Amino acid sequence: MEVHVNYLAVAAAAVASYIIAAIWYGAIFSKVWMRLTGITDMKPAPMNMVLMLISSFVMAYVLHHSIVFGDAYLKTSGISGGLSGAFFLWLGYIATTTLGTKLYEKKPWGLWILDNAFWLISLSVMATILSVWPGNMPA
Numbered sequence: 001m002e003v004h005v006n007y008l009a010v011a012a013a014a015v016a017s018y019i020i021a022a023i024w025y026g027a028i029f030s031k032v033w034m035r036l037t038g039i040t041d042m043k044p045a046p047m048n049m050v051l052m053l054i055s056s057f058v059m060a061y062v063l064h065h066s067i068v069f070g071d072a073y074l075k076t077s078g079i080s081g082g083l084s085g086a087f088f089l090w091l092g093y094i095a096t097t098t099l100g101t102k103l104y105e106k107k108p109w110g111l112w113i114l115d116n117a118f119w120l121i122s123l124s125v126m127a128t129i130l131s132v133w134p135g136n137m138p139a
Helices: 007-028 030-037 046-074 078-105 109-132
Strands: none
Touching: 007 030, 007 046, 007 109, 030 109, 046 078, 046 109, 078 109
């Protein structure tokens, strides 16, 4: 199965995730996040910001493929297919992986909840963008 990738849609989803992260961890929950992590300096290094944007692009690219395959398998399409894919990727990979990290690093449950709420929202927005972008998904 050949998967057509609209890189503009993937880039838009990646930038959306990056912006959501900036708002989530910067404007809305910066004090809570700093208290829960014990980090006192909220100034990320420029290279870290570039790496996060690249990471968002890779995630959007993989999410796009997951939605295409999920839609084909489940015979769904549009926003519902995208949101289903986002939820199951979050549940199967992000929530479970970060739970292991939380348990072994003995981080507060509040941090796990804060981070996972971000990832669920971010993936949902990315999936919505990818699902509704004209010409991005197979007919």
